[in-house]
Amino acid sequence: MARLIITLQFLFNRGKSKSCHRFSEVTIGIGKYVDGILQRFPAKYGTLMGHRFKSTSRANAASGMAVHDDCKLKFLELKAKRTYRFIVYKIEEKQKQVIVEKLGEPAESYEDFAACMPADECRYAVYDFDFVTAESCQKSRIFFIAWSPDTAKVRSKMIYASSKDRFKRELDGIQVELQATDPTEMDLDVFKSRTS
Numbered sequence: 001m002a003r004l005i006i007t008l009q010f011l012f013n014r015g016k017s018k019s020c021h022r023f024s025e026v027t028i029g030i031g032k033y034v035d036g037i038l039q040r041f042p043a044k045y046g047t048l049m050g051h052r053f054k055s056t057s058r059a060n061a062a063s064g065m066a067v068h069d070d071c072k073l074k075f076l077e078l079k080a081k082r083t084y085r086f087i088v089y090k091i092e093e094k095q096k097q098v099i100v101e102k103l104g105e106p107a108e109s110y111e112d113f114a115a116c117m118p119a120d121e122c123r124y125a126v127y128d129f130d131f132v133t134a135e136s137c138q139k140s141r142i143f144f145i146a147w148s149p150d151t152a153k154v155r156s157k158m159i160y161a162s163s164k165d166r167f168k169r170e171l172d173g174i175q176v177e178l179q180a181t182d183p184t185e186m187d188l189d190v191f192k193s194r195t196s
Helices: 002-016 022-042 057-063 069-081 110-113 152-168 188-193
Strands: 085-094 096-103 124-131 138-147 178-181
Touching: 022 085, 069 085, 069 096, 069 152, 069 178, 110 124, 124 152, 124 188, 138 152
Parallel strands: 138 178
Antiparallel strands: 085 096, 085 124, 124 138
16 A cells, blocks of 8 residues: 555656646546545554645544633633633634633623623523522532524534534533523523423
C-alpha cells in the first residue's frame, strides 16, 4: 500500500509539470483517490513521507464553534457558588465562538429568565432550578436549555444544533436537558416534571 501511494504521488507531482490537459485530469483523480485512502485509514497511512493528512471537513463538522473561557468559568461559579440563577449563551458567528450574553442574579425569577429568550433567535441557557421534594427536602437541578424557536433562521438553527453537544461537554455538571421551540416547552411545569 505504501509503495502504491508513493508511486501515485510521484505521478501526481509529475502531472503538475505537464501541459497535457488529459494527463492533469488523471493525476487530479489520482490525488483524490489517495486523499480518500488517507482519510479512511489515517492511523495507518497518515504519516507517510513525513506528512500528516487530516480530513478538515470532518474535523470542522465534529468540533462546532469554539467556546469562550467565560462560558465555563461562569458556569462553574453557578454550580459551585450559586452566584447566578441563570446564564444565557449566544453564538457569535463572526468570532466563531460561544459567548456569555446574560448573567441572571440569584434573586431574579424564572420570568426574568424567560424574558431573555429572543422570540426569533436561537440561544443556549443554563438555569439553576430550586424545588421541594415530596419529602419536603429542598433541592436543585441544573438545566441546560437549547432554545430554537420556529421563527429563527434555518442557518441559525443548524449552527446551534451542530454545536450543542460539543458545547454541553464543556459544562461539566448539567443534570437535565430541555429542547424548546416555544415557551410552553420550557415553562415551570416542564421544569418540575423533569425533576422527578
